[in-house]
Amino acid sequence: MTLRHIHPRHWGWGLLALYTALFFVFVFAPIAVVVAVSFTAEQGVQFPFRGTSLQWYVRLWEYKPFVDSLITSIYLALASAVSAMILAVPAALYLGRAGNGATATAIASFLLAPLAIPALVIGMSLLYFLSAIGIGVSFTALLIAHTVVSIPYVMRTTLSVYRNINQNLGEAAAVLGASPWRAFVHVTLPLIAPGIFAGSLFAILVSLDNLALSYFFGTANVTTLPVVMLSYMQNQFDPAIAAISTVQMAISIILLLIVEKTYGLRALTTQ
Amino acid sequence: MPAALAPSSQAARIGAPARSGRWLLILPALVSLVVFFAGPLAQNAGQSLNFKSGGLLDNYVKLLTDDYYLKVVVETLVVSFNTTVLTLVVAYPVAYFMVRRAGRMALPMLFLLVAPLLTSIIMRTFGWRVLFARRGVVNGALEWLHLIKHPLSLLDGPFSVYVGQVHILVPFMVLSIIPVLRAVDTRLEESARVLGAGALRTFLKVTLPLSKDGIVTGVILVFMLTAGSFITQLLLGNGSIVTLPLLIFQQFALTQDIGLASAMGNLLLIVVLACLVVQLRLTEGGKRSGR
Numbered sequence: 115m116t117l118r119h120i121h122p123r124h125w126g127w128g129l130l131a132l133y134t135a136l137f138f139v140f141v142f143a144p145i146a147v148v149v150a151v152s153f154t155a156e157q158g159v160q161f162p163f164r165g166t167s168l169q170w171y172v173r174l175w176e177y178k179p180f181v182d183s184l185i186t187s188i189y190l191a192l193a194s195a196v197s198a199m200i201l202a203v204p205a206a207l208y209l210g211r212a213g214n215g216a217t218a219t220a221i222a223s224f225l226l227a228p229l230a231i232p233a234l235v236i237g238m239s240l241l242y243f244l245s246a247i248g249i250g251v252s253f254t255a256l257l258i259a260h261t262v263v264s265i266p267y268v269m270r271t272t273l274s275v276y277r278n279i280n281q282n283l284g285e286a287a288a289v290l291g292a293s294p295w296r297a298f299v300h301v302t303l304p305l306i307a308p309g310i311f312a313g314s315l316f317a318i319l320v321s322l323d324n325l326a327l328s329y330f331f332g333t334a335n336v337t338t339l340p341v342v343m344l345s346y347m348q349n350q351f352d353p354a355i356a357a358i359s360t361v362q363m364a365i366s367i368i369l370l371l372i373v374e375k376t377y378g379l380r381a382l383t384t385q
Numbered sequence: 386m387p388a389a390l391a392p393s394s395q396a397a398r399i400g401a402p403a404r405s406g407r408w409l410l411i412l413p414a415l416v417s418l419v420v421f422f423a424g425p426l427a428q429n430a431g432q433s434l435n436f437k438s439g440g441l442l443d444n445y446v447k448l449l450t451d452d453y454y455l456k457v458v459v460e461t462l463v464v465s466f467n468t469t470v471l472t473l474v475v476a477y478p479v480a481y482f483m484v485r486r487a488g489r490m491a492l493p494m495l496f497l498l499v500a501p502l503l504t505s506i507i508m509r510t511f512g513w514r515v516l517f518a519r520r521g522v523v524n525g526a527l528e529w530l531h532l533i534k535h536p537l538s539l540l541d542g543p544f545s546v547y548v549g550q551v552h553i554l555v556p557f558m559v560l561s562i563i564p565v566l567r568a569v570d571t572r573l574e575e576s577a578r579v580l581g582a583g584a585l586r587t588f589l590k591v592t593l594p595l596s597k598d599g600i601v602t603g604v605i606l607v608f609m610l611t612a613g614s615f616i617t618q619l620l621l622g623n624g625s626i627v628t629l630p631l632l633i634f635q636q637f638a639l640t641q642d643i644g645l646a647s648a649m650g651n652l653l654l655i656v657v658l659a660c661l662v663v664q665l666r667l668t669e670g671g672k673r674s675g676r
Contacts, residue, residue: 126584127486134482137475138497144512144552145504147522151515161515161522205414208407225414228422230661232613234630235429235650236422238637242432242647243425262422265414323505325616329634343507347620351514359508366503 149363152356159353170357179342180358187339188365190256190328191321195314197257198264203310205265206272207302211281222273229266233326236262241330255331256338263327264317268310275309276302308377315373319366426654433647444648458652461628464618465611468550472607473600475551476558480599481592483559484566495563498556506553510620513549514540541623549617554610558603565599566592598668605664609657629653 147161155165174180205225212218228236237259244255283305287297325340332341339362347355435443448454483491501509516522517539524536539545569592577587615631633649640646 130478130482131486134479134494137479138494140552141497141501141555144509144516145501146512147515148504148508148512159515160518160520201414201417204410208410211407221411221415224423225418228418230609231426231657232609232630232653234613234615234633235426235654235657238633238646238650239425239429240421242643243421243428246428258421262418265418269414319502323507325507326613326630326634330637340505340507343505344616344619347507347511355507355511356515359505359511363504363508370503 145363148356149360151353152360154353154356157352159351159356170353171361173354174357174361177354179337179346180339180354183337183339183342184358184361186253186336187322190253190260190338191318193257194260194264194321195268195317197261198268198317199310199314201261202265202268202313203272203306206269206276206306206309209269209273210276225269226266228263233263233324234329237327237330251331251333253336256328256336259327259331260321260324263324264314264321267317267320268313271313271316272306272309276306279305311373311377315369318369322362322366429647430651430654433644433651435644444644445652447645448648448652457627457629457632460626461612461630461653461656464546464550464626464628465608468547468554468611469604469608471547471551472554472558473604476555476603477562477600479555480559480562480566484563485571498559501553501556506616507620509552510549510617513545513552513621517545517548540621542625543622545621546618546626549621550611550614553614553617554607557606557610561603561606562596562599565602566596569595601667602664605660609660612656612660613653 151159151161151163152170153166153168154160154163155167155169156163202225209218209222209225212221240259240262241251241255244250244258249255249258279302283301284297287301288294292300323340324338325344328338328341332338339358343355343358433444434441440446448458483494487494518524519536519538523539524533527533528536573595574587574591577591578584582590612628613630615628615634618626618628618631619634629649630653633646633653637646
């Protein structure tokens with residue numbers, strides 16, 4: 115308060131506030147416009163438009179590739195998140211108690227590495243590799259690719275939550291006679307669950323939108339939503355893309371709300 | 386064994402009888418990533434080398450000397466650099482405002498900042514196509530303001546590509562700068578002011594250098610992410626900007642030259658790894674203030 119009176123630079127902060135407001139307009143304008151266009155009654159993509167209708171959602175429902183690939187994408191996102199949990203949670207349990215030695219640090223960095231490498235490069239290399247060992251393009255290949263990228267997300271959030279919980283609780287359970295498995299299921303697991311779910315949520319959101327990774331493994335029968343959206347958009351430019359985008363956004367928001375209701379958003383802010 | 390330590394070490398023994406077997410926990414993840422991540426990348430690197438007649442690095446020589454490919458490689462770096470600088474310029478004031486003036490609004494604003502991550506990149510790109518259309522909102526507004534007489538062609542050129550890329554990457558930059566800026570002691574700024582430095586001078590000589598760590602983190606992250614992305618270029622650039630990832634994406638299904646494709650992928654990998662090495666150097670050399 116006093117500082118504001120000493121320095122007559124209210125206009126500076128006002129300008130900055132205005133800039134920040136405009137920034138958020140910039141952030142949300144393209145998203146809002148797509149949601150709006152999905153309800154257009156017109157035949158083409160134009161904004162502003164006259165009249166609203168659900169015709170483009172009806173079109174989605176009738177256009178089989180959208181429905182099929184959406185189902186594949188959701189199934190793939192969930193399956194790869196579960197696979198990643200199975201692999202990454204034990205890894206986080208190990209690393210959380212492994213100290214800060216060179217080996218542990220190197221392993222942790224390696225398990226996080228898929229986040230840093232472009233998905234396009236991972237996808238391309240994996241395709242060559244899987245073709246060489248006879249898996250080729252298939253749902254299995256998609257699952258492997260998406261699991262590789264999901265592991266770091268689950269590992270990172272689980273590890274950070276696990277490092278912050280009180281180690282003594284697990285020991286207390288052990289002293290009281292719980293077997294290691296019982297101590298894990300009844301004490302440790304409930305405590306690290308927010309980290310596991312937050313990481314899985316990130317993994318699912320990334321998987322749903324990962325065009326670069328899915329592109330290489332799609333077949334005529336099995337392919338993911340972003341791949342179908344891209345090829346649709348390259349052939350025709352109509353509000354069906356807006357409608358399917360809005361559906362996908364709604365799914366992501368619902369997932370977020372489920373995790374929020376279960377564990378609270380605090381779990382999502384842990385890095 | 387000292388008596389005082391007995392209970393806890395006993396507990397540890399009971400709590401984890403298989404302590405010696407703890408490493409089994411890391412095995413599934415480690416093996417999976419060695420086989421399905423490191424292995425394929427190594428195989429791809431091997432595949433990019435030329436073991437037949439000619440030089441081992443023939444594919445790389447081609448990428449770095451052939452006019453067309455060299456242009457693409459250079460463009461990858463230039464576009465990533467420009468995007469990073471633009472993103473930093475757009476993001477810094479927002480981070481600054483959020484840390485210094487947002488107060489109770491900071492948390493909701495943080496939420497708004499990450500909310501776009503719930504939408505697909507294709508959706509955001511499509512949004513720009515609608516806004517920047519010939520008869521779209523932006524042209525309409527400019528005409529209404531009498532700033533232009535005829536609609537501008539905003540799409541299918543570098544302009545729309547940069548707008549689209551900055552839009553996607555700017556949350557990452559703001560999120561990288563915020564924690565570091567928050568750790569800057571405002572009393573240092575006040576001291577500078579009391580000692581007679583102007584607002585701009587205080588900012589340039591005190592605030593900006595102290596938030597260097599966050600800037601470096603954000604810059605490297607954004608550069609890496611841009612270097613590996615192609616969707617905005619594909620859907621908003623219409624061929625005006627061709628980078629390595631876009632070329633890989635477009636040519637993958639068509640090319641017969643697997644060695645060259647592998648070399649392109651591996652070159653992209655090397656660019657990203659170089660960024661990581663720089664980041665590691667800088668964070669190890671710098672102070673821990675960022676954490």
